[in-house]
Each structure stands twice: as C-alpha cells, then as structure tokens.
Amino acid sequence: MTQYLFVLGRNPDLSLLEILAYCKRKKIRYTMIDSNEEIAVFDMQGFDEHIAIKELGGTVKIARPQPELLNYKGTKNKVIYAVNYIKADPVQMDQKIKKLLAQEELKGTRRHGKTRKIDPSKAQNLDYEFIAYRNTIYTTTAVSNPKEYKLRDATRPIYDPLKVISIRLAKILINLSEAQREIFDPFCGTGTILQEALLMDYLVWGVDKEAHAARKNLEWLEQRYTQIKSHWQVFQGDATDLRKFKTIEAVVTEPYLGPFHLGLPTVEEAEKIADELRILYRGTLMELAKKVTGKVVIIFPELKTRSGDIVSLDMYTIITRSGFKLAPILSSIQNPIPYIDKKDKINRYIYILQKDKAKEIIKK
C-alpha cells in the first residue's frame, strides 16, 4: 500500500465521496486514514495518481509522503520549491524541509513564500511542491490542470458559460454514478457531461430537446482528442419519453432548472416554475425507473426569490413515488449533497438515487 494525500476542492464532502466511488469502480484497495474539510489521506493499492488527477473533478492535488526527494529528476543541485501549509506550523515545517533538502545536498530557492495554499495554475515551473500537513511533509506528485479545462470549455463550438455545467462538477457526478460502462444524460444540453464521460472511456448517450449543440461539440471533441476510443450518440427528444432505450446503466444529468431570469423571481413566479419543474422531474424519473439498472446522479434545484424566501420542490415525495430511493452514502454525509454558490440564482442539490427494489416487488 502507498500513502496518498488528496487536496480536496471547494466542496470537500463531494470530493471525498467522489474518491471513494472512483476507488470502487477502479477496484482500488484502500484504507482511509484521515479526512477533513481540506484533505483526505488514504493508503491505496493499484492507484495511479497521474491518471486519477485527470478523472477526479473534486481533487486539486495529490501528494505522497516522501522522506527522500524521490521525484527530483534534475542534474543541478539548485531547486525551486514552494510549500502549502495545512494544519501545520510553518516555522517547524520550514526547518524540516530545509533539513530534507540539505540531506540530499540540494540548495533550495523558495517561491510563493507568503502563500499558505498554492493555486494549481501557479504550481508550474517548480522542482518541488511540498504539502506540510500536520507533522508530515508530502511532495505533490500530480496537480489538476485548470488551463486545460478552460481551453476545452471555451474553445468548443457551442459554449455559454452561464448555462453549462462546469467540467469539474461533470466529472464528480460521473464518478458518483459508479457506472462501469455507460453514461446517459437525458438533458445533455451542450454535452459537457457526455464529453467528460467519453474522455473517461464510457459509452455515452444523450437526449435533449435541442440535440444540435451536443452533437456539434462531441464531433469537435472527437477530432481534437484522438485518444477517444469509445462511442457516443445524441438524440433529439424528450426526457419524459425514453421508449427508444432498452436499458440504461447509469444516468448523470443536470436537468432543465427553470427559465433563465435576469433577476430573481417573486414567490408567486417561483411557485409557478416549481410546479412546472415538478411535472418534468416526475415524468423523467418515472420513465427512468423503467430503464435504469444502476444509479441516477441528478441535480435538483431549490428556487431563490426576490424576497429572500426559498421555494422547495419537495423532491423526496416525487423520488419515492417514481420508484427510486436515496442511495446510501457515507454516514457522515447527507444525500442530497448541497452544491451551493451564493452568486447563483438557484441552490443546487446533488441527488444520488437508486431503484427502490422493495417497491418493485410490491408492484409485481
């Protein structure tokens, strides 16, 4: 077993759940040693951090404890390094790092001296990036690449930053589904979820009322990322009518979340939107219940209003009546998982659902 420290993204609960789901799918043996709102430490077997950092949306960096500076490949004895401090005493840890460098006869020049946490985009051009966590020095061995995500997002043929799901969140949701082979997105929009799933080797299917955007973007992706081996199909259609599909392994989707308002709606307007959304979500879940064999990872909103009141959709009733239930997750984390950004006009909640087998038996 090798020890790995994961620096978690802005929603640590989601990041942790994602890592656990990822290990399950990839059949990685692990023991969790520590976790908190910033990091998670695991002992793992059969894990490759260089692949994982590209597939995990909620992990910012991965590091290993290294008493010797194993990954130094340079020939000179001068190295450039930086340190992140997490629940660590900077003075004590700086001394440790100096000792470590001296042992290897390396002369260190330090960058980002006053920063406690180094942004991945700034972690380039360093010989070493250390993470001082409590009493241990870890060396970063894999860093996520926000520039690549930005480029993939913004240069695709159809992109509207206000309407698409982020690449990071798309990856998290895909991993949470624990799907082995297939991902289906019945509200695929510009195809962000399908695109990320395709890059993770999944077979992907999408449906949208306007299928053109996803088709165009996925054609572009295939030309640009020649390593893609898997296949995709996007259908023009309605999420409440999926009769062309026989079975679906797993669903990952951000459905229609209501009309795009400039300002916040009044309570009356929000109630009306909520009624429409309930009908759409009920119809979709009932249709999915006939086809899905695995998990459904889906975002449902809570509507903010001009007066500050929140209009809830009471999804629990809709979920249970359509034949699904909330999938059990870690006991310390509640399902649904809030994914809330104060700047957003709605509050998003991530629901991980599975079929309620007891209900199926009663029906039979």
Ligand SMILES: C[S@@+](CC[C@H](N)C(=O)[O-])C[C@H]1O[C@@H](n2cnc3c(N)ncnc32)[C@H](O)[C@@H]1O
């Ligand atoms: C929030 S967007 C999805 C955005 C997508 N995740 C992306 O990154 O581009 C919701 C999508 O649902 C589609 N839509 C709305 N009602 C639908 C329905 N009844 N059936 C299928 N698609 C629908 C809209 O055309 C829109 O593309």
